[in-house]
Amino acid sequence: MKPVLEVRDIHKSFGGIHAVRGVSFDVRPGEILGIIGPNGCGKSTLFNCILGQLPPSSGEVWLEGERVTGLRPSQLNRLGVSRTFQLLQVFPKLSVRENLILAGQEHRGSMLSRLLGPGDAGLTPDADKMIAFFKMQHLADERAGGLSFGQQKLLDAAMAFMAGPRLVLLDEPAGGVNLTMLGNLKERLKAINEEQGATFVVIEHNMDFVMSLCSRVVVLAEGKVLAIGTPADIRANQAVIDAYLGH
Amino acid sequence: MIPPLARLWQPAALVLAIMLLIALPFGLERYGIYILSLWAVTTIAAIGLNLTLGYAGQISLAQGAFVGIGAYTAAIMTSAGWPLLVALIVAIILCFAVGWLLGYPALRVQHHYLAFVTLAFSTLAFLVFRNEQWLTGGIYGIFGIPRPTIFGFSTRSAQAFYYVCLGALGAVSLMAWWLVRSPWGRAFTALRENPLRAQSLGIDTRRYTLMAFAIGSAIGGVSGVLYAPLVEFVDPTPFSLVLSLNLLLMVIVGGQGFFFGPFLGALIAVLLPEWLRFTKGYYLIIYALVVMLLLIWSPSGILGILDEALTRRKTRRASALRAAARPTLDEGRAP
Amino acid sequence: MASFMSLVIAGLATGAIYALIAIGFSLLWQTSQTINFAQGEFVMLPAFFVLAAINAGAPFWLAALIGLVISVIILGAMFKRLLVDPMLRHGVLPLAIATMALSIFLRESVKEFYSAEASPFPSFIPGTTIGFAGISVSLQHVGVVLVAIASVMALTALLDRTPIGRQMQACAQNPDVARILGIPVERMIMYTFLINGLLVGIASLLVSPIYLAKFSSGETLGLAAFIAAIVGGFNRIRGAIAGGFLLGIADNLAAAYVSTQYRGAVPLFLLIAVILLRPQGLFGKAEERTV
Numbered sequence: 001m002k003p004v005l006e007v008r009d010i011h012k013s014f015g016g017i018h019a020v021r022g023v024s025f026d027v028r029p030g031e032i033l034g035i036i037g038p039n040g041c042g043k044s045t046l047f048n049c050i051l052g053q054l055p056p057s058s059g060e061v062w063l064e065g066e067r068v069t070g071l072r073p074s075q076l077n078r079l080g081v082s083r084t085f086q087l088l089q090v091f092p093k094l095s096v097r098e099n100l101i102l103a104g105q106e107h108r109g110s111m112l113s114r115l116l117g118p119g120d121a122g123l124t125p126d127a128d129k130m131i132a133f134f135k136m137q138h139l140a141d142e143r144a145g146g147l148s149f150g151q152q153k154l155l156d157a158a159m160a161f162m163a164g165p166r167l168v169l170l171d172e173p174a175g176g177v178n179l180t181m182l183g184n185l186k187e188r189l190k191a192i193n194e195e196q197g198a199t200f201v202v203i204e205h206n207m208d209f210v211m212s213l214c215s216r217v218v219v220l221a222e223g224k225v226l227a228i229g230t231p232a233d234i235r236a237n238q239a240v241i242d243a244y245l246g247h
Numbered sequence: 248m249i250p251p252l253a254r255l256w257q258p259a260a261l262v263l264a265i266m267l268l269i270a271l272p273f274g275l276e277r278y279g280i281y282i283l284s285l286w287a288v289t290t291i292a293a294i295g296l297n298l299t300l301g302y303a304g305q306i307s308l309a310q311g312a313f314v315g316i317g318a319y320t321a322a323i324m325t326s327a328g329w330p331l332l333v334a335l336i337v338a339i340i341l342c343f344a345v346g347w348l349l350g351y352p353a354l355r356v357q358h359h360y361l362a363f364v365t366l367a368f369s370t371l372a373f374l375v376f377r378n379e380q381w382l383t384g385g386i387y388g389i390f391g392i393p394r395p396t397i398f399g400f401s402t403r404s405a406q407a408f409y410y411v412c413l414g415a416l417g418a419v420s421l422m423a424w425w426l427v428r429s430p431w432g433r434a435f436t437a438l439r440e441n442p443l444r445a446q447s448l449g450i451d452t453r454r455y456t457l458m459a460f461a462i463g464s465a466i467g468g469v470s471g472v473l474y475a476p477l478v479e480f481v482d483p484t485p486f487s488l489v490l491s492l493n494l495l496l497m498v499i500v501g502g503q504g505f506f507f508g509p510f511l512g513a514l515i516a517v518l519l520p521e522w523l524r525f526t527k528g529y530y531l532i533i534y535a536l537v538v539m540l541l542l543i544w545s546p547s548g549i550l551g552i553l554d555e556a557l558t559r560r561k562t563r564r565a566s567a568l569r570a571a572a573r574p575t576l577d578e579g580r581a582p
Numbered sequence: 583m584a585s586f587m588s589l590v591i592a593g594l595a596t597g598a599i600y601a602l603i604a605i606g607f608s609l610l611w612q613t614s615q616t617i618n619f620a621q622g623e624f625v626m627l628p629a630f631f632v633l634a635a636i637n638a639g640a641p642f643w644l645a646a647l648i649g650l651v652i653s654v655i656i657l658g659a660m661f662k663r664l665l666v667d668p669m670l671r672h673g674v675l676p677l678a679i680a681t682m683a684l685s686i687f688l689r690e691s692v693k694e695f696y697s698a699e700a701s702p703f704p705s706f707i708p709g710t711t712i713g714f715a716g717i718s719v720s721l722q723h724v725g726v727v728l729v730a731i732a733s734v735m736a737l738t739a740l741l742d743r744t745p746i747g748r749q750m751q752a753c754a755q756n757p758d759v760a761r762i763l764g765i766p767v768e769r770m771i772m773y774t775f776l777i778n779g780l781l782v783g784i785a786s787l788l789v790s791p792i793y794l795a796k797f798s799s800g801e802t803l804g805l806a807a808f809i810a811a812i813v814g815g816f817n818r819i820r821g822a823i824a825g826g827f828l829l830g831i832a833d834n835l836a837a838a839y840v841s842t843q844y845r846g847a848v849p850l851f852l853l854i855a856v857i858l859l860r861p862q863g864l865f866g867k868a869e870e871r872t873v
Contacts, residue, residue, distance in 0.1 A: 366805075371850050532691055542672070
């Protein structure tokens with residue numbers, strides 16, 4: 001089967017610092033791929049290179065057989081790649097429903113239809129479906145800024161799914177979320193993966209979260225791929241244990 | 248549940264305000280009607296700036312220049328015998344195009360740099376108004392700008408032209424209302440609050456930034472097209488940087504990003520000098536002082552302060568309700 | 583050629599004044615992210631402190647001294663305490679907008695409480711013109727350049743050679759680290775405001791004899807200072823100095839060779855070009871963009 005995303009030999013350096021040193025991997029349709037590694041191993045830089053936020057120094061990114069290196073984030077998003085950020089990035093002054101409509105509106109119609117057409121771009125039913133899926137019905141009309149941290153995190157994730165993406169990249173979805181919420185989030189992500197066949201890449205350093213959610217895991221260390229395999233393989237990999245899990 | 252009365256008061260207040268605006272000229276002297284017309288014209292310019300600054304978050308110190316471009320377009324064309332409506336269309340296209348170009352710097356630089364670029368543009372436009380005598384009449388300006396005849400009705404009287412201004416304000420308000428409620432308005436807000444996140448949601452921030460500048464500027468042009476026949480005389484003085492600064496302060500004082508902010512801001516800026524007439528020249532001093540105090544209190548302007556107070560009350564009430572309904576909240580906040 | 587040289591020297595004099603104003607402007611930006619849109623009015627105002635003191639009977643030297651002290655207190659300390667401190671928590675742009683309101687406040691206050699007319703202003707340096715190798719040079723211009731250079735040298739010496747100056751630089755570069763190192767960041771920021779108060783005071787004493795003291799003169803001066811600071815490089819004092827001189831010379835040459843009408847346009851085009859092509863300024867260092 002053709003991979004959804006192929007990352008080929010990405011390098012990125014800032015001045016003299018070589019943050020990513022030749023990372024390659026692919027993401028298969030329908031899988032949840034985890035990327036783990038200690039702080040400063042280049043995870044976030046790699047993510048930003050894949051997503052067009054930073055231009056890679058060298059290397060290529062392919063999306064379903066199409067070269068997408070160097071595209072702007074908004075262009076990539078319209079090709080079906082969506083993401084969440086490590087730090088919370090919802091729009092605090094918009095309501096939960098408005099946030100979701102915003103996440104979907106650029107994927108429908110044209111600039112003109114978005115100006116002259118209905119104010120919700122016809123997305124209210126979709127948004128409400130998403131709200132129901134994430135069990136936030138009672139919050140639909142609340143301003144996002146007024147939600148608790150965990151609720152905002154859910155909304156953030158929900159926004160990534162709003163446009164029916166081919167690929168979702170989640171940057172530390174579990175960061176700062178309490179245990180109850182974490183279970184909730186994991187369960188929702190699994191459900192969306194199974195029901196819609198959505199493909200994920202998850203960056204995390206919460207090991208349990210990654211190991212129990214992901215079908216394959218990439219371990220990064222010092223800007224390079226240390227190991228790729230199933231959670232069981234990774235647990236058994238001596239190099240990984242030495243570098244990361246050992247202590 | 249919101250009680251029905253509370254839901255009704257907003258449209259009721261709006262209808263009342265509109266009726267008042269229609270009825271007011273009957274109780275006013277010529278000068279009072281002029282001030283009211285000036286308010287309507289100023290509000291239009293402020294609505295335009297509120298789109299650029301308040302909704303899309305792009306600071307502009309050039310709105311006064313666009314009012315000037317509109318006013319000179321109207322003055323030059325109507326003096327040459329063209330109908331005001333044609334001048335309006337030309338001014339809108341011209342200001343839209345120039346505003347679009349002025350938006351390009353905003354793609355490269357933000358905040359104070361953008362303020363300086365737009366400030367420089369504003370000063371350049373003023374130099375052109377002043378120096379290109381063959382076109383603008385230089386410092387002597389253009390006299391005797393005619394007021395239009397609409398469907399056979401002359402609008403030469405102060406009252407008739409007031410209704411022209413009011414009608415234009417109504418039309419611009421409706422269009423702005425439509426715009427901010429459309430997906431564009433939502434995209435503008437996203438651009439203001441978090442451009443990085445907006446991009447990741449597929450929002451073409453470049454195109455929306457340019458549009459925010461172009462549309463805001465075009466509305467500034469509309470304001471100028473009305474200003475020329477209102478005052479019946481155009482010279483460079485009113486379109487200096489001071490106008491741009493004042494429009495910016497109006498939007499800020501009223502409440503940037505609030506639909507009715509420009510109405511309120513313009514009301515204060517246009518009427519305050521009249522009310523403070525007894526203070527002679529001191530009104531600008533008082534105005535500047537009040538603006539500073541308001542900004543220290545909250546930079547979100549008068550409507551922003553009201554909105555914060557209302558939201559606080561609502562959350563308090565909501566949390567009280569929730570606490571009563573569910574004694575234990577299982578949902579904690581992360582550190 | 584001779585007239586060209588005279589123009590350059592006159593340009594150096596204007597440029598020296600612009601540089602003083604621009605240095606203060608970028609100092610405030612560096613240490614406390616303050617964009618002072620009232621900087622031009624800050625230069626306009628001290629002249630009126632001096633005139634008020636002269637009207638009260640003080641001799642000129644004493645009046646000048648009083649003017650400088652008052653401008654350090656009001657435009658330095660009070661400006662920071664009353665406007666900047668309470669506004670800073672709201673962010674850069676609201677503070678910048680508040681200083682716009684301040685500029686209106688200062689301008690209108692002078693107009694209402696002193697005069698709407700331009701007032702002549704005494705000078706320390708006689709206005710005679712001397713000839714030198716066929717070039718006629720105004721003594722006043724030479725004096726202005728010398729005083730400005732002396733002020734700038736004193737300031738750089740303070741910043742580079744004294745412990746306080748180095749602490750101030752540390753605060754400008756990284757306030758968090760400075761705080762960890764035990765530097766009293768707040769006090770250092772206050773010092774930069776006081777220095778700005780002094781700089782605008784000196785600039786006012788230098789510029790007012792040439793262009794007269796008028797309530798509205800701040801607009802041009804402020805604009806020149808912003809342009810000098812940005813063209814030279816916002817985050818560098820050296821940039822502000824270079825930008826000031828560059829602008830002063832460009833300004834004077836433009837008046838002679840372009841047209842008096844569009845003389846004001848030359849710096850504006852320079853500004854737009856620099857912002858678009860090299861936002862860090864001609865002599866500034868690019869700030870790393872973070873994602």
